[in-house]
Amino acid sequence: MTDATRVVAGTALPAAGTWKVDPGHAEVGFVGRHFLLTKVRGRFTGVDATVEIGEKIEDTTVRAVIEMATVDSGDQTRDDHLRSGDFFDVEQYPRATFASTSVTVTGAEATMVGDLTIKGVSRPVTLAVEYLGHARDPWGNDRAVFSARGKINREDWGLVWNMVLESGGLLVSKEIELVLEIEAIRAS
Numbered sequence: 001m002t003d004a005t006r007v008v009a010g011t012a013l014p015a016a017g018t019w020k021v022d023p024g025h026a027e028v029g030f031v032g033r034h035f036l037l038t039k040v041r042g043r044f045t046g047v048d049a050t051v052e053i054g055e056k057i058e059d060t061t062v063r064a065v066i067e068m069a070t071v072d073s074g075d076q077t078r079d080d081h082l083r084s085g086d087f088f089d090v091e092q093y094p095r096a097t098f099a100s101t102s103v104t105v106t107g108a109e110a111t112m113v114g115d116l117t118i119k120g121v122s123r124p125v126t127l128a129v130e131y132l133g134h135a136r137d138p139w140g141n142d143r144a145v146f147s148a149r150g151k152i153n154r155e156d157w158g159l160v161w162n163m164v165l166e167s168g169g170l171l172v173s174k175e176i177e178l179v180l181e182i183e184a185i186r187a188s
Contacts, residue, residue, distance in 0.1 A: 004142035004186055005134050011107045013131060014053050014144040019184035021049035021064070022143070027181040028066060032154075033173035041179075042082070046070035049098075051144075051184050057105045062114065064098040086161035093119045108132075112148070118157040125150055127178065142186040150178040 005012045029043035046067025054060045069090040071082050083090045100114035101124070110129040115122045127150040135143050154160075154176050163171040 004136070004144075008057050008105075009107070012134070013057060013105075013108070014134065014184075015186070016053050016055045018187040019051040019053060019144055020187045021047060021051065022183045022185050023047050025143075025183035027179070028064075029179040029181075031177040031179060032175075035171065036173055040073060040078075042071055042073035042079075044068070044070050045072055049182075049184075050187075053144075058103050060100070060103045060105075060110075062098065062100040062112065066096040066098075068094055068096055068118075087159050089119060098125070103129075116152070116157075118159070121157045123152075123156050125152055125178070127180070144184045144186070146180070146182045146184070148178070148180040148182070152176050152178060 002015060004015050006015050007013075023046070026047050026049070027043055028047045029041060031039050031041050034040045044066045046069070047064060049062065049064035052061045052063075068088045069083055071079055071088065073079055073082065082088055085092075088096075096116065096118045098114050098116050100112050102113045104111045108131040110131075112127045112129050114125055114127070116125040127148040129146055129148045132145040132147060135145065137143055153174050155174050161172070162174075
């Protein structure tokens with residue numbers, strides 16, 4: 001087996017090849033605000049994603065499919081509302097997808113731009129990605145670990161349900177923070 005990492009411009013990075021995201025060790029999450037004050041966190045547990053690390057690191061691509069019905073915010077009533085037509089409409093749009101379109105790398109950090117499709121609407125998203133390192137698990141699998149963050153306006157994807165508060169504010173924030181913590185297992 002070849003090395004799982006390589007040095008690029010003085011920084012240890014994952015070796016070129018296919019890396020499959022481990023859904024049991026992946027957090028594909030979001031943070032919104034309730035009353036525009038309280039942070040409400042959620043995540044999707046059904047994620048299938050592949051990272052193709054390029055020979056030239058800038059040629060790296062990511063493809064992901066997210067099962068929208070797997071949303072979990074820790075509150076069944078809220079999760080049922082998120083699955084409804086007011087938000088994700090999982091019966092009509094069971095999956096969201098992400099496909100990267102460009103990667104700019106500086107050391108162990110990168111800016112990744114990609115198309116996020118929710119409810120049939122595709123929009124570009126920019127993620128700040130950090131490579132956290134490599135580990136070999138007890139079964140001999142090489143794992144690359146990444147964090148990523150980004151912000152979107154949910155209304156750009158047709159997620160417009162809201163309520164105006166007596167104070168004039170909104171019940172649910174338009175701005176949503178995307179939060180990803182990913183372990184990817186080397187497949188080739």
